[in-house]
Amino acid sequence: MSAVSEIAARKEVIVCAGAGGVGKTTVAAAVGLRAAAEGKKVAVLTIDPARRLATSLGLKELGNDPSRVSPRRFSSAGIDMRGELYAMMLDTKSTFDEVVMRYAPSDEQAETILANRLYRNIAGTLSGTQEYMAMEKLYELHAAGGYDLIVIDTPPTRNALDFLDAPRRMTDFLDSRVLKWLILPYTRAGGGIFRMANAAATTFLRVVKRIVGSEVLQDTAEFFANLQGMYDGFKQRAREVAQLLQSDATSFIVVTSPAADSVAEATFFSSRLNEAGLPFGALVVNRVHPRLGDPIAVRPRVLQRLERGDGEERLLAKLLDNYEAFMRVVSLEEKNLAALARRVPKHCWVRVPYLEREAVDLPGLWAVSEQLFDGPADA
Ligand SMILES: Nc1ncnc2c1ncn2[C@@H]1O[C@H](COP(=O)(O)OP(=O)(O)O)[C@@H](O)[C@H]1O
Ligand SMILES: [Mg+2]
Numbered sequence: 001m002s003a004v005s006e007i008a009a010r011k012e013v014i015v016c017a018g019a020g021g022v023g024k025t026t027v028a029a030a031v032g033l034r035a036a037a038e039g040k041k042v043a044v045l046t047i048d049p050a051r052r053l054a055t056s057l058g059l060k061e062l063g064n065d066p067s068r069v070s071p072r073r074f075s076s077a078g079i080d081m082r083g084e085l086y087a088m089m090l091d092t093k094s095t096f097d098e099v100v101m102r103y104a105p106s107d108e109q110a111e112t113i114l115a116n117r118l119y120r121n122i123a124g125t126l127s128g129t130q131e132y133m134a135m136e137k138l139y140e141l142h143a144a145g146g147y148d149l150i151v152i153d154t155p156p157t158r159n160a161l162d163f164l165d166a167p168r169r170m171t172d173f174l175d176s177r178v179l180k181w182l183i184l185p186y187t188r189a190g191g192g193i194f195r196m197a198n199a200a201a202t203t204f205l206r207v208v209k210r211i212v213g214s215e216v217l218q219d220t221a222e223f224f225a226n227l228q229g230m231y232d233g234f235k236q237r238a239r240e241v242a243q244l245l246q247s248d249a250t251s252f253i254v255v256t257s258p259a260a261d262s263v264a265e266a267t268f269f270s271s272r273l274n275e276a277g278l279p280f281g282a283l284v285v286n287r288v289h290p291r292l293g294d295p296i297a298v299r300p301r302v303l304q305r306l307e308r309g310d311g312e313e314r315l316l317a318k319l320l321d322n323y324e325a326f327m328r329v330v331s332l333e334e335k336n337l338a339a340l341a342r343r344v345p346k347h348c349w350v351r352v353p354y355l356e357r358e359a360v361d362l363p364g365l366w367a368v369s370e371q372l373f374d375g376p377a378d379a
Contacts, residue, residue, distance in 0.1 A: 003282035003348045005373040007251040008035045013142060013244065014151045014281070017269060018255035019262040023286035023352070025049050026359045026368055027255050028153035029057065029087075033362070034369035036085035037074075040148040043086040043141055047134065047153045052360035057087040064094040066141070077362035086147070088137075090155075095133035096123040103233030104226075113226045118219040130155040135241045142244060251281030256340070258288050258333035267340050283344045284372065285337065287354040291330050296323060350375060 007014060008031055016028040025046050032044035043066040046059070054060060058069050066086035074081035097114060104110035113119055123129065131154070138152050244250060252273055256266035266283065273280045298320055306317035341349075352371040359368045 002350050002373055002375060004031060004253065004284065004350050005034075007253070007281040008038075008149065008373070011251045011281070012147075012149060012249040013138065014149065014251055014253060015138075015154065015245070016152065016253045016255055017154045019257075019265040022255045022257045022262050023284070023359075024255050025053070025153045026365070027253060027284055027286065027352075027372065028151045029053060030359065030365045030369040030372055031253070032085060032087070032149070032151040033079075033365050034373050035149050035151070036083040037079060037081050037369075039082040041084045041086075041146070042149045042151065043088070043147045045088055045090060045134065045137060045141070045150065045152040047090045047130070047155050049089060049153075050358070050360045052358075053365075054089060056361045056365075057085075059087055059089045064088065064091045064098070064137075066147075073362060077366065079362060079366055083148075090130070090134055090137060092130045092133045093123045095137050096129060099133070099136055099234075100230070103230035105229045109226055109229060113223065116219060116223045116226070118216070118223045135245075136237065139237065139241045139244060142249075246277050246279070248279070251279050253282045253284055254280065255284045255286055257286055258336050260336045263336045263340055267343060270340070270343055280344075280348070282350055283340065283348050284350050284352060286352045288333055288351045289326065289329050290351070290353050291334075292323075292326070295327055296320065 014028075014031060016024045016031070018024050025048065028046060029044055029049065032042045036042040044057075045066070046054075046057075049057070049059065056073065058067070058073065066088040069085045069087055071081055074085075100113050100119075101110045104113065134152060134155060138150060141147065141150050254266050254269055254273070256262045270280060270283070303317055303320065306313045306320075309317075350372055352368055352375070355364070355367055355371075357364050357367075359365050
């Protein structure tokens with residue numbers, strides 16, 4: 001039983017994390033597909049899937065809640081689906097709107113925020129919001145309790161760690177001194193926003209105003225002043241999300257490619273999970289070139305003779321040359337993975353080879369899931 005199939009059988013939440021482009025979305029979708037095929041009711045929360053993958057999961061028509069992938073799609077892909085697969089693509093802006101409506105002390109305040117120009121411009125793009133909203137959605141889905149398993153993909157942050165820190169960074173920012181200064185003159189009282197006579201803040205604001213213009217400043221300050229009322233809600237939710245992630249119900253799959261930089265990130269990420277008390281479940285090394293067999297040691301003299309020989313011999317020489325080049329790639333990948341091998345126990349490793357077709361449709365995903373669930377155990 002692979003580490004992935006083990007956690008898919010026992011956990012309620014699986015988080016797929018790793019550097020950008022390594023295959024997080026693919027792994028999340030493949031794990032969800034297989035767990036559903038085995039009989040579970042699964043929700044996959046993807047972020048930014050390839051267009052064809054989104055189409056094959058029926059993600060095009062979707063709103064900001066999981067919707068069921070039609071059973072017909074599985075039968076036409078030859079997949080025996082015993083459970084139910086739901087999928088959704090995270091919509092950061094809509095999730096942010098939902099959060100605002102949930103935590104705003106009044107409908108009026110929620111409307112003020114939603115109508116704020118700054119909010120409308122930044123809600124989907126502010127650094128850290130995508131991560132925060134992914135966690136928010138995960139929490140909401142888990143708390144509602146409709147699924148046996150929720151598999152969540154993580155945003156393509158430059159650094160996989162940003163994702164772990166997002167809720168804290170968001171609350172730190174809301175708590176920051178600069179922000180307090182900025183919003184001081186707009187502190188809410190009795191339903192209206194009024195100017196407070198504070199000499200220091202006024203001086204500070206004059207400077208800021210000169211730089212960014214007064215309209216922008218007004219929007220910004222009003223936005224954050226309104227957000228302050230929701231601060232406790234945010235903080236509380238960040239705590240609850242952290243609890244869920246640390247609980248026995250959750251497991252992390254760290255995805256990496258065999259390239260040196262993503263291995264370095266996965267190594268660091270694994271130790272950070274450990275420090276943060278987050279449950280590490282499996283390491284997926286995606287797109288490896290598997291060792292086909294032992295190196296073939298051909299003496300240079302023999303090779304030279306083949307190269308000068310007849311058609312078949314020359315072909316054989318080329319084949320040997322190719323094989324050697326391939327084995328060099330394999331060795332390089334193994335060298336890159338060595339540091340990780342010292343940190344992550346063997347039973348957690350799952351390797352997915354470089355597949356000849358992109359995993360952007362159901363049969364492609366199924367092929368990945370077979371590697372993830374039934375692939376050979378690590379030697
Ligand atoms: N094992 C694999 N073999 C071949 N192609 C793969 C494999 N894993 C992922 N891909 C392809 O690589 C691309 C990037 O994968 P994706 O899951 O979107 O990465 P991420 O979510 O980490 O950015 C996709 O087009 C996907 O189909
Ligand atoms: Mg992705």
